[in-house]
Amino acid sequence: MDAKANVAELRNSGGFLYRINNSYYKPEIYAGIGLVLLSIILSFASPYFLESRNLINLARQISLYAIIASGMTFVILTGGIDLSVGSIVAVTGTFIAGFIKSGMPILVAVILGFGIGLLFGLFNGFIIANTRIPAIIVTLASMSMGRGTALLYSNGYPISGLPNSFKVLGRGYLGPFPIAVYIMVVIFILTYIVLNKTKFGRHVYALGGNEETVRLSGINVRALKMKVYVISGLMSAISGLILASRLGSGQPLSGDGWELDVIAAVVVGGTDIAGGRGTIIGTIIGAFIIGVLNNGLNLLNVSPYLQLVVKGLVIIGAVFVRAGVNKAK
Amino acid sequence: MENILEMKNINKQFYGVQALKNVNFSVRPGEVHVLVGENGAGKSTLMKILSGAYQMDSGEIYFAGEKLDIKTPLDAQERGISIIYQEFNLIPGLSVAENIYLGREPLKKSGLIDWDLLYKNTRELLDRLQADIDPRTLVSQLSVAEQQFVEISKALSFDSKLIVMDEPSATLTPKELERLFAVIRDLKSQGIAIIYISHHLDELFEIGDRLTVLRDGEWITTDNIEDVDKNYIIKMMVGRELTNSYPPREVTPGEVVLEVKNLTREGVLDNISFSLRQGEILAIAGLVGSGRTELVRALYGADPKDSGEVIFKGKPIQIDSPKDSINHGIGLLPEDRKQQGLVLGQSVRNNITLASLDKLIDRMLIRDNKEKEAVHKYIKDLGIKTPSEDILAMNLSGGNQQKVVLAKWLFTDSEILIFDEPTRGIDVGAKYEIYVLMNELTKQGKSIIMISSELPEVIGISDRVLVLHKGRITGEYHRGDLSQEKIMKSAAGEVN
Numbered sequence: 001m002d003a004k005a006n007v008a009e010l011r012n013s014g015g016f017l018y019r020i021n022n023s024y025y026k027p028e029i030y031a032g033i034g035l036v037l038l039s040i041i042l043s044f045a046s047p048y049f050l051e052s053r054n055l056i057n058l059a060r061q062i063s064l065y066a067i068i069a070s071g072m073t074f075v076i077l078t079g080g081i082d083l084s085v086g087s088i089v090a091v092t093g094t095f096i097a098g099f100i101k102s103g104m105p106i107l108v109a110v111i112l113g114f115g116i117g118l119l120f121g122l123f124n125g126f127i128i129a130n131t132r133i134p135a136i137i138v139t140l141a142s143m144s145m146g147r148g149t150a151l152l153y154s155n156g157y158p159i160s161g162l163p164n165s166f167k168v169l170g171r172g173y174l175g176p177f178p179i180a181v182y183i184m185v186v187i188f189i190l191t192y193i194v195l196n197k198t199k200f201g202r203h204v205y206a207l208g209g210n211e212e213t214v215r216l217s218g219i220n221v222r223a224l225k226m227k228v229y230v231i232s233g234l235m236s237a238i239s240g241l242i243l244a245s246r247l248g249s250g251q252p253l254s255g256d257g258w259e260l261d262v263i264a265a266v267v268v269g270g271t272d273i274a275g276g277r278g279t280i281i282g283t284i285i286g287a288f289i290i291g292v293l294n295n296g297l298n299l300l301n302v303s304p305y306l307q308l309v310v311k312g313l314v315i316i317g318a319v320f321v322r323a324g325v326n327k328a329k
Numbered sequence: 330m331e332n333i334l335e336m337k338n339i340n341k342q343f344y345g346v347q348a349l350k351n352v353n354f355s356v357r358p359g360e361v362h363v364l365v366g367e368n369g370a371g372k373s374t375l376m377k378i379l380s381g382a383y384q385m386d387s388g389e390i391y392f393a394g395e396k397l398d399i400k401t402p403l404d405a406q407e408r409g410i411s412i413i414y415q416e417f418n419l420i421p422g423l424s425v426a427e428n429i430y431l432g433r434e435p436l437k438k439s440g441l442i443d444w445d446l447l448y449k450n451t452r453e454l455l456d457r458l459q460a461d462i463d464p465r466t467l468v469s470q471l472s473v474a475e476q477q478f479v480e481i482s483k484a485l486s487f488d489s490k491l492i493v494m495d496e497p498s499a500t501l502t503p504k505e506l507e508r509l510f511a512v513i514r515d516l517k518s519q520g521i522a523i524i525y526i527s528h529h530l531d532e533l534f535e536i537g538d539r540l541t542v543l544r545d546g547e548w549i550t551t552d553n554i555e556d557v558d559k560n561y562i563i564k565m566m567v568g569r570e571l572t573n574s575y576p577p578r579e580v581t582p583g584e585v586v587l588e589v590k591n592l593t594r595e596g597v598l599d600n601i602s603f604s605l606r607q608g609e610i611l612a613i614a615g616l617v618g619s620g621r622t623e624l625v626r627a628l629y630g631a632d633p634k635d636s637g638e639v640i641f642k643g644k645p646i647q648i649d650s651p652k653d654s655i656n657h658g659i660g661l662l663p664e665d666r667k668q669q670g671l672v673l674g675q676s677v678r679n680n681i682t683l684a685s686l687d688k689l690i691d692r693m694l695i696r697d698n699k700e701k702e703a704v705h706k707y708i709k710d711l712g713i714k715t716p717s718e719d720i721l722a723m724n725l726s727g728g729n730q731q732k733v734v735l736a737k738w739l740f741t742d743s744e745i746l747i748f749d750e751p752t753r754g755i756d757v758g759a760k761y762e763i764y765v766l767m768n769e770l771t772k773q774g775k776s777i778i779m780i781s782s783e784l785p786e787v788i789g790i791s792d793r794v795l796v797l798h799k800g801r802i803t804g805e806y807h808r809g810d811l812s813q814e815k816i817m818k819s820a821a822g823e824v825n
C-alpha cells in the first residue's frame with residue numbers, strides 16, 4: 001500500500017530534520033551552548049579561568065557531585081527523586097573513617113562503610129517500590145535518618161587521623177589529573193552505556209514515560225524502581241568515600257546540601273523532572289555548568305550569598321529556555 | 330446554502346513532512362460532514378488546526394462569515410467550535426462533573442464552587458445522552474465508552490455551533506452508537522454542524538450528509554452521501570479498489586493449548602471456563618462492561634483474580650503478573666493504546682521493542698542493527714506511516730500508533746496473543762492487512778484471542794465466539810453458526 005513506499009520516501013525527505021527536532025538530544029544541545037557561553041564570558045572576566053591549574057581544580061571539584069548526578073539521572077528519569085544523597089555521603093565517609101580508626105584493614109573498612117551507605121539506597125528503593133509513599137517523602141526521611149546516623153556514630157565530631165594510604169584516592173594524581181576525575185569519567189562512560197545500550201536503561205526511560213505500559217509489557221516495575229535508588233545510593237557512597245579520602249577524615253556534616261547541586265545539574269542538563277526524558281551527556285554538561293558557575297563566581301570574588309541567588313536564577317533560566325523551545329515546536 | 334465553516338488552502342508541515350497540502354474544506358450549518366481517509370491522511374491535523382491546537386503554515390479559515398484567527402483551543406471553544414479528540418483529554422483524578430466544567434465551575438456568591446449546581450448541570454448533560462453515569466464518579470473509574478460520553482457532554486456544555494468528533498465511534502458498542510446518532514440528529518435539528526471522522530464506513534451512510542476524502546494530506550473529493558457507495562469511498566481513500574473485507578480462514582484449529590477453569594473475580598468475573606485451540610481465532614464479544622477486558626486482564630495477570638486455574642499445554646501454570654504471562658508466551662495488546670500500550674514520549678523503535686529487548690541483546694548490550702532490522706520489518710509489514718523509527722510515538726496519527734502497539738506484541742513472538750480491540754482506529758485497507766496477518770500467525774501455529782466490539786469483524790475472522798454478559802459466558806458459537814442476532818441476544822443476557 002501507499003504507506004510502505006512513503007516510509008522510505010519520508011525518511012529521505014524528513015529524516016534529518018526529524019532527528020534534530022524530535023530527539024532527546026535537544027535539551028543537552030541548549031545546555032551545551034549555555035556552558036560554552038558561560039565559559040567564554042568567564043574567560044574574559046577572569047584571566048585565571050582558562051589556566052590549566054584552575055581547570056584541573058574545577059574538574060576535581062565537579063567530580064564528587066557529578067558522580068552522584070549520574071545516579072540521580074537514573075532516579076529522575078523514572079520520575080522519582082532522591083534527597084538523601086548528601087546524607088549518604090556523610091554516612092559512608094564517617095563509617096569508613098570510624099572502621100579504619102578501629103583498626104580494620106582499609107579494604108574491609110571501605111567495603112563495610114560502603115555497605116552501610118548502600119543500605120540507605122536499598123531502604124529508599126524498598127519503600128518506594130512497595131508502597132505508595134512518594135519518593136520525595138521517603139528520601140526526605142532517609143536524608144534525615146542518614147544525617148542522624150552519621151552524627152550519632154561520630155558523636156558529631158570529624159573522625160580524623162587516618163593513614164596516608166587511605167588519602168591516595170582523594171588526593172592522588174595520575175598524570176595531570178586527580179584520580180577522582182578518572183573515576184568520574186569511568187562512571188559516566190558506564191552509565192552512558194547502561195542507559196543507552198542495555199535493557200535496564202530502556203526500561204528506566206519507559207518507566208518515567210508510562211508506568212502502566214511498562215508493567216503490561218511484562219517488566220518488573222518494583223525491581224526496576226528498587227534498582228535506581230540502589231544505584232543512586234551506590235554513587236553517593238562512592239562520592240562519600242572519595243570525599244573522606246580527600247579530607248583525610250570522616251565528617252558527619254559533609255555532603256550537606258549536595259542534593260541541591262546534584263538535582264540542579266541533572267535538571268539544567270535537560271532531564272525532565274517528570275521523568276522519561278533526558279540524557280547522561282546532558283547531566284555531564286549540567287554538572288559542568290554548576291561547577292563552572294561556582295568556580296567562576298569564586299574567581300570573580302562574588303559573595304557566596306549572591307552566588308546562591310545566581311545559581312537559582314540559572315536553574316530557572318535553563319528550564320525556562322527549554323520549556324519555551326518545546327512550546328514553540 | 331451559506332457555509333458555516335470554510336477552510337481554504339490549508340498547509341501544514343511537520344519537520345519537512347507535508348501533512349496537509351492546500352486543503353479546502355467547508356461545512357454547512359446543520360449538516361453532518363464526514364471526513365475520511367487512511368491512517369495518517371491528515372484528518373486529525375486539519376481538525377487540530379481548526380481547534381487551535383496546531384498553527385497552520387498558510388491558509389485561511391472563515392467561521393460564520395468572519396475570518397478566524399485561532400491561537401488557542403480556548404479561542405475556538407469561545408467562538409463556538411468544540412472538538413472531541415481521538416485521544417481523550419480528561420483528567421483521570423477528577424470527577425465527571427469537574428472534568429466537564431473544568432475552569433468554568435459554577436460559583437456561589439461566596440466564591441466557592443456550587444457543587445449542587447455543578448452536579449445538576451452535569452446530570453442534565455449526561456441525560457441528553459441517556460448516559461447512566463454518576464457525575465461524582467472519578468474519570469479513572471470509567472470505561473473507555475463512558476469517557477467518550479463525558480467528552481461529548483463537555484462539548485455540549487459549550488453551546489457549540491460546530492462540533493468535531495474525531496473517531497467517536499471507535500470505542501462504542503452498537504447500542505451506544507445508536508444513542509450517539511440520536512444525539513447527533515438532535516444537535517443537527519438545532520442547526521449545529523458536525524464534522525464526523527470515522528473508519529467505520531457503514532456509519533457514514535447512516536449519519537452523514539456530505540463526505541470529504543483526504544489522501545496523503547491532499548483533498549481528494551467532496552460528495553453528497555446519497556451519490557456515493559462504499560466501494561467508491563474506499564477507492565478514493567486508498568487510491569485503488571479493495572475487493573474483500575475479510576480474507577478466507579484456511580486454518581483448522583488443532584489441539585487445545587490453553588484452558589481456563591472457573592476464573593472468578595468477585596463482582597466482575599463469575600466462574601468463567603473456556604478453552605483455546607492451537608491456530609484458532611477465538612473472539613470474545615459482549616457489551617462494554619460485560620467483563621471482556623476484565624477477563625483477559627485477569628487471565629494475563631494484569632489484574633488480580635480470586636480463583637481459577639489456567640492450563641497451558643496440559644500443565645497448570647501460575648500467572649500472577651504480566652511478566653509471568655510473557656514468560657509463558659502469552660501476550661496482551663491492551664485496550665487503551667495511550668494509557669496502556671505506548672510510552673508516548675519514546676520513539677517508535679523503543680516502543681516496538683520494549684517488551685522483547687532480550688531478543689536484541691548480545692553480550693548484555695542491545696544491538697543497534699538487529700533492532701533497526703526488526704523495527705523496519707514491522708514498519709514495512711504493517712505499513713506504519715512514520716518518517717523514521719526515531720519519531721516519538723506521540724507524533725504519529727492515531728491509527729499508526731495502534732499499529733505500533735500491534736507491532737510491539739507481534740515482536741514478542743508469543744504463542745498466544747490476546748488482542749483487545751486490535752483494529753480500533755485503523756483504516757479499511759490496513760484492517761484487511763491485519764486480518765491477513767492474523768491468519769498468517771495462526772498458520773504458524775499461534776493462537777489468538779480477540780476482543781472486538783465490531784460484530785462484522787467478529788463474524789468475519791473468528792473460528793469461534795464467546796459472548797459475555799455481566800461477567801458470565803452466555804453464548805458460544807462456532808464459525809458457520811454465527812450471526813449478529815445470536816451474538817446480540819447472548820450479549821443482552823439470553824442464555825442459549
Ligand SMILES: Nc1ncnc2c1ncn2[C@@H]1O[C@H](COP(=O)(O)OP(=O)(O)OP(=O)(O)O)[C@@H](O)[C@H]1O
Nearest residue numbers: 343348368369370371372373374724725726727728
Ligand atoms: N505533532 C506531530 N509531529 C509530527 N508529525 C505529526 C504530528 N501530528 C501529526 N503528524 C503527522 O502528520 C500526518 C497526519 O497525521 P493525522 O494525525 O492528521 O492523521 P489522521 O488522518 O488523523 O490519521 P488516523 O486515521 O490514523 O487518526 C501523519 O503522517 C503524522 O505522523
Ligand SMILES: [Mg+2]
Nearest residue numbers: 373415726727
Ligand atoms: Mg486521527
